[in-house]
Amino acid sequence: MNLFWVLYALLANHWCLGDDKDSELCTSAGELPAPDLFLNKTLVSEGETITALCAAPAEVFLTGFFFCKDGAPVSSKKAASQYVQYIVYASPKNAGQYSCGYQQKDAKNQVKISALSVAQNLIVQPRYYDSNVDPGQTIPTYIWILRSSLVLLLLVSAPIITYFMEKCNCSLFGPRN
């Protein structure tokens, strides 16, 4: 029953809601040479803004640019020159692999798509990492290892001690029988 609804939702999303032409942008191999993508920063804190610059080869004629994140289109823009900027607001959901491409329309209105640029990974550090975590308060690794081995040692030694105590018949709680 659940599986049915999941499949139904997936299919409905694919056929009714998804713009197939757009979603192909970020998965197609492309016929034209790939552009270059530059992020002005790749490791950012939540709340910062990042400029993504997509630059097409100088010699190609192009009509539009598009940006992809994790294989799905996030923005498309008309081309006014050989490059275009896209501003990304750093939030956890905007972290991921970015790439870009461009489109070309020939005289017969045929659209050609470029190969995607090399992907750039944007890492967004949540805001609380900056202020609330004091590195001095975290327990050093060697203490953890020491503690873990102590616990392990106790666990392993318990049956051994019990065995020897039973063998020599010298219970801590006085003689048996």
Ligand SMILES: *[C@@H]1O[C@H](CO)[C@@H](O)[C@H](O)[C@H]1NC(C)=O
């Ligand atoms: C990156 O671009 C954004 C938005 O244009 C700007 O606010 C930020 O200062 C730039 N960062 C660097 C490191 O150049």
